[in-house]
Amino acid sequence: MSKNDKLVIATRKSALALWQAEHIKARLEALHPGLQVELLPMSTRGDVILDTPLAKIGGKGLFVKELEVAMIEGRADLAVHSMKDLPVEFPPGLELFTICEREEPSDAFVSNQYDNLQQMPEGAVVGTCSLRRRCQIAARFPHLRIRDLRGNVQTRLRKLDEGEFDAIILATSGLVRLELGERIRMRLPAEESLPANGQGALGIECRSDDNRVKAYLKPLEHEITRICVLAERAMNRRLEGGCQVPIGAFAELHGDEIYLRGLVGRPDGSEIVRGEIRGNKADAEDLGTALADDLLSRGAGVILRDVYESNEA
Numbered sequence: 414m415s416k417n418d419k420l421v422i423a424t425r426k427s428a429l430a431l432w433q434a435e436h437i438k439a440r441l442e443a444l445h446p447g448l449q450v451e452l453l454p455m456s457t458r459g460d461v462i463l464d465t466p467l468a469k470i471g472g473k474g475l476f477v478k479e480l481e482v483a484m485i486e487g488r489a490d491l492a493v494h495s496m497k498d499l500p501v502e503f504p505p506g507l508e509l510f511t512i513c514e515r516e517e518p519s520d521a522f523v524s525n526q527y528d529n530l531q532q533m534p535e536g537a538v539v540g541t542c543s544l545r546r547r548c549q550i551a552a553r554f555p556h557l558r559i560r561d562l563r564g565n566v567q568t569r570l571r572k573l574d575e576g577e578f579d580a581i582i583l584a585t586s587g588l589v590r591l592e593l594g595e596r597i598r599m600r601l602p603a604e605e606s607l608p609a610n611g612q613g614a615l616g617i618e619c620r621s622d623d624n625r626v627k628a629y630l631k632p633l634e635h636e637i638t639r640i641c642v643l644a645e646r647a648m649n650r651r652l653e654g655g656c657q658v659p660i661g662a663f664a665e666l667h668g669d670e671i672y673l674r675g676l677v678g679r680p681d682g683s684e685i686v687r688g689e690i691r692g693n694k695a696d697a698e699d700l701g702t703a704l705a706d707d708l709l710s711r712g713a714g715v716i717l718r719d720v721y722e723s724n725e726a
């Protein structure tokens with residue numbers, strides 16, 4: 414780590430992505446005096462195609478491809494991702510090196526009229542683009558109408574304020590990062606809305622062979638978060654679930670014990686298979702895989718097959 418060294422962070426241009434990149438830049442510069450960190454803001458295909466549900470246009474990878482090319486070509490050294498949005502696999506030459514401390518993992522209920530979902534009357538409209546949120550709300554509140562809501566955090570709030578929706582559901586961490594936490598009327602407990610794997614945690618991707626960059630990133634690693642997120646992602650990997658299927662996965666660490674909860678459901682909420690598992694933190698990935706197998710054996714396998722078949726038809 415020489416004096417006057419420089420790192421470049423490839424980032425999307427949404428307010429949340431820029432906040433996340435700035436946050437990591439500030440942490441790196443505070444940790445390593447003399448290090449200079451620059452942002453390289455880029456548009457990705459996922460940002461350009463705004464009017465189609467994500468599941469239909471190829472899913473999460475769309476938001477990271479351009480950033481990864483920039484790292485492979487050496488125009489950037491790292492990329493900061495929401496762990497939730499990251500595909501399970503990485504291209505050759507790149508890896509997820511750092512998992513940073515998780516902030517609030519919950520989903521947030523945002524409305525200008527209501528304090529919570531329970532208060533909403535027959536036919537009221539809830540906006541979300543996440544099948545996972547849709548499924549869990551539809552199962553508990555069949556009298557509500559759920560409509561697709563895409564766009565970045567500000568766009569979604571604008572659509573709420575313009576009256577297109579009576580309430581919307583967003584990730585708590587995204588709102589808090591953008592200093593919009595006061596818009597939250599209720600943080601949904603995990604029993605009501607089990608979060609997505611990795612929700613609330615940031616991950617940093619870099620070149621596998623770049624020890625200079627890795628040395629700078631090392632102190633940002635948060636072991637507890639890594640253990641939890643590894644268990645959650647292992648569950649998703651075993652389910653081979655993309656974003657066409659509602660899947661929730663949420664791990665907590667109590668001492669050395671992991672408590673992992675998972676669910677697989679039908680998008681209309683007509684069926685949800687839930688499970689949980691406890692075990693030692695050393696076995697994080699095995700626990701995730703075991704919970705996935707348990708869910709598959711109790712009906713999740715049928716749901717996954719049905720959803721994929723109906724997509725192909």
Ligand SMILES: NCc1[nH]cc(CCC(=O)O)c1CC(=O)O
Binds near residue numbers: 497
């Ligand atoms: N899918 C969009 C996305 N990706 C990450 C976050 C912010 C929360 C996080 O870091 O997990 C959000 C917004 C949201 O879901 O409301």
